[in-house]
Amino acid sequence: MITDVGNFFIFGFDGTSVPASLKMLSKKHGLGGAILFGRNVESPEQLRRLTAQLHSLSPSGPLIISIDQEGGKLQRLKPPYFTAFPPACKVTPLTALDLGRRMGQELADLGINVDFAPVLDVNSNPHNPIIGDRSFGSDPQFVTDVGKLFIKGLQERGVLACGKHFPGHGDTDQDSHMTLPIVNQPIKRLYNVEIFPFKELIGFGLKAIMTAHVLYPTLDKKNPATFSQNILCKILRKKLGFEGLIVTDDMGMAGALSQADLPEACVQAFAAGCDLLLVSEHYDRHEEIISFLEKSIHKSETLKKRAYESFERLRRSLVTLKSYGKR
Numbered sequence: 001m002i003t004d005v006g007n008f009f010i011f012g013f014d015g016t017s018v019p020a021s022l023k024m025l026s027k028k029h030g031l032g033g034a035i036l037f038g039r040n041v042e043s044p045e046q047l048r049r050l051t052a053q054l055h056s057l058s059p060s061g062p063l064i065i066s067i068d069q070e071g072g073k074l075q076r077l078k079p080p081y082f083t084a085f086p087p088a089c090k091v092t093p094l095t096a097l098d099l100g101r102r103m104g105q106e107l108a109d110l111g112i113n114v115d116f117a118p119v120l121d122v123n124s125n126p127h128n129p130i131i132g133d134r135s136f137g138s139d140p141q142f143v144t145d146v147g148k149l150f151i152k153g154l155q156e157r158g159v160l161a162c163g164k165h166f167p168g169h170g171d172t173d174q175d176s177h178m179t180l181p182i183v184n185q186p187i188k189r190l191y192n193v194e195i196f197p198f199k200e201l202i203g204f205g206l207k208a209i210m211t212a213h214v215l216y217p218t219l220d221k222k223n224p225a226t227f228s229q230n231i232l233c234k235i236l237r238k239k240l241g242f243e244g245l246i247v248t249d250d251m252g253m254a255g256a257l258s259q260a261d262l263p264e265a266c267v268q269a270f271a272a273g274c275d276l277l278l279v280s281e282h283y284d285r286h287e288e289i290i291s292f293l294e295k296s297i298h299k300s301e302t303l304k305k306r307a308y309e310s311f312e313r314l315r316r317s318l319v320t321l322k323s324y325g326k327r
Helices: 020-029 044-056 096-109 140-156 187-194 196-204 229-239 262-272 283-299 301-325
Strands: 009-011 033-036 064-067 069-071 163-166 208-211 245-247 277-279
Touching: 009 283, 020 283, 033 044, 044 064, 064 301, 069 096, 096 140, 140 196, 163 196, 187 196, 229 262, 245 301, 262 277, 262 283, 262 301, 277 283, 283 301
Parallel strands: 009 033, 009 277, 033 064, 163 208, 208 245
Antiparallel strands: none
């Protein structure tokens, strides 16, 4: 019987301390983790108190405490209290390892153990409104080389890296926060460009990957990557051999909600192969979406099997996080 369905969710929240509603959800359903934004941060001291409060919600082991800390325009921890890191487009093989180490050390010192970085999208479309300088560059091998060193540095300091956005958001001309983008490239091109950095870095030890709310008609005519069993199970799991955590991009984005209302969209993403469902807002619906997934799992043998698989991956990942915490 699957009871702690909250373990499949990473939730955002408002304010600079843990709200009572999140404490209640964790006690009732379990909790996979939390994601932090600028709205949760006042100072280093306050942030350390907050992450300690979050960790206390899971007395038996580490909780995933995550953040989007890429550098450049997308970093939730900003000066003057925190380091100003360069955008990914300015990072080179000569600087990536040191950057990963410095960023990882700062995050680890604050109690944060997962960084939703690096962006492994290849910046191949000059009209892309959302990736751009968040990418290491336009050459797949260069993105791979820099990404490998950044990941190594980050994880050396006890922070799990999560590469994004699989199978690649770099060739879109629309923003998946606002709509459902389409990458209509042939399969060979997708493997040689978009998928290439992910494939290479899975072999290097990348332990978490975030999905893209993007449609790739040559891989799946109907379902965006987050909702595609073909992309997540057949390609990412079986063909590329990825055994780590698959995390959704924010399920409140328009690219995800184009498929269904939030509770049903979460079930569809989970059924497609996602282990962790990221919901950064929609605070008043957290209980609803957990309950909806729980009922869906209990009614479906297929979803029960999926749930056990994800529990096992989460267990292994939490062991990894615990070992990182001892470094």
